[in-house]
Amino acid sequence: MIDNQVLELRLAAALGAPMSAQQRAELDARVFDLIARTRPARRSFGFRLTRGTALAVGLTVLLASVFGAWGAMKLTEAPYGMQDAAAYSAEIDAAKAVTPLPPGATWPARLDSSPDPNAIYAVRSGQSLVEFNAACIWFGYWLDESRHGTPTQRADALAGVLAMGSWTTFSDRSINQSIDYFASLLDAARRGDAAPIRQFVVVNCAE
Amino acid sequence: MEAIPLPAAQANTQEIDSEDVAERARHDSAAFGELYIACRDVVFRYLRARCGNESDALDLTAVTFERAFEAIPRYRTQGGGVLAWLLRIARNAAIDDARRQRRVVGTADDSGRSYAKSPEDEMLSTETHRLVQMAVARLPEDQREAVGLRFGAGLTARQIGLVIGKSEEATQKLISRAIVRLREDLNDR
Numbered sequence: 001m002i003d004n005q006v007l008e009l010r011l012a013a014a015l016g017a018p019m020s021a022q023q024r025a026e027l028d029a030r031v032f033d034l035i036a037r038t039r040p041a042r043r044s045f046g047f048r049l050t051r052g053t054a055l056a057v058g059l060t061v062l063l064a065s066v067f068g069a070w071g072a073m074k075l076t077e078a079p080y081g082m083q084d085a086a087a088y089s090a091e092i093d094a095a096k097a098v099t100p101l102p103p104g105a106t107w108p109a110r111l112d113s114s115p116d117p118n119a120i121y122a123v124r125s126g127q128s129l130v131e132f133n134a135a136c137i138w139f140g141y142w143l144d145e146s147r148h149g150t151p152t153q154r155a156d157a158l159a160g161v162l163a164m165g166s167w168t169t170f171s172d173r174s175i176n177q178s179i180d181y182f183a184s185l186l187d188a189a190r191r192g193d194a195a196p197i198r199q200f201v202v203v204n205c206a207e
Numbered sequence: 208m209e210a211i212p213l214p215a216a217q218a219n220t221q222e223i224d225s226e227d228v229a230e231r232a233r234h235d236s237a238a239f240g241e242l243y244i245a246c247r248d249v250v251f252r253y254l255r256a257r258c259g260n261e262s263d264a265l266d267l268t269a270v271t272f273e274r275a276f277e278a279i280p281r282y283r284t285q286g287g288g289v290l291a292w293l294l295r296i297a298r299n300a301a302i303d304d305a306r307r308q309r310r311v312v313g314t315a316d317d318s319g320r321s322y323a324k325s326p327e328d329e330m331l332s333t334e335t336h337r338l339v340q341m342a343v344a345r346l347p348e349d350q351r352e353a354v355g356l357r358f359g360a361g362l363t364a365r366q367i368g369l370v371i372g373k374s375e376e377a378t379q380k381l382i383s384r385a386i387v388r389l390r391e392d393l394n395d396r
Contacts, residue, residue: 015343
């Protein structure tokens with residue numbers, strides 16, 4: 001005979017068991033794909049965002065300025081000073097040369113565009129542009145390999161993602177105040193939680 | 208107005224203000240993603256207990272959030288808050304699905320057909336879990352729903368009442384009757 005207390009414990013264990021990682025990945029893919037498809041009509045970055053997403057949104061705004069304005073950021077603070085277009089362009093080329101990408105990946109064409117010759121740019125904004133683009137590519141690669149890769153491919157993808165933590169843009173708080181948020185994404189990758197990373201990619205990396 | 212607190216997505220995350228995130232999600236898909244991450248497991252566990260089937264529960268969880276995403280611009284704070292609202296959408300999705308499939312949800316027989324699982328799930332699931340799940344699947348629908356919300360979603364009787372539209376007392380009686388029935392069922396086997 002089982003008593004009520006034992007039965008309730010068994011019910012909690014049997015019915016409260018979490019979904020598997022595979023189930024979560026399938027569900028995340030379906031729901032985040034839906035969000036991504038409808039994102040342009042809904043996307044809105046008001047001033048009411050708080051807590052966790054504030055960091056994400058802060059990064060999004062930074063990315064939007066980087067991607068959207070093609071580096072012609074008007075920074076209120078430039079801790080490393082300013083530079084002209086030629087130096088900015090050279091900084092991008094130098095960053096591309098040393099920033100790793102996943103196997104088979106290539107840099108987006110926008111990184112080959114010529115900057116506005118009449119503008120001035122914050123020193124390291126070109127490097128940030130390259131590293132943000134690379135982060136999108138690495139996170140997308142990690143998401144794919146997490147679902148479809150072999151154990152070796154998954155391990156390689158994770159190593160590539162974790163290596164981003166040492167990049168200037170994601171470790172130097174003076175040029176990126178969202179590094180804690182970025183660090184939380186690396187933690188998510190470390191524990192195999194795709195949802196925050198998928199959310200980052202959906203919000204920040206869709207063309 | 209009582210709002211059911213949202214579960215933290217991870218043990219170390221801050222508790223999310225359910226109505227704040229719901230309000231933001233009305234206009235901001237990123238905030239909807241935050242809401243989804245916080246609630247997906249609760250919704251899934253409720254649906255799994257209600258349907259008695261892992262794959263149907265997964266599909267219905269996706270349907271729930273698809274419907275919620277469509278409806279969230281019209282969301283207004285109401286009894287139980289946004290989690291109760293999501294669980295009501297999940298409940299309606301399960302009812303629609305059962306109607307469409309012309310079958311009663313969760314009528315598992317002892318062969319375990321309705322609790323069809325992947326080989327991985329089967330290995331992970333203990334025999335005790337399986338027996339309990341089967342017994343839950345044999346409950347009448349209203350009792351199964353209350354048990355799913357209590358032990359799958361982890362709600363209190365008061366919170367369950369907000370989801371299913373019953374008083375706390377009536378909900379508690381429903382759960383008590385289910386517990387008695389489950390004890391009898393499991394002791395007979």
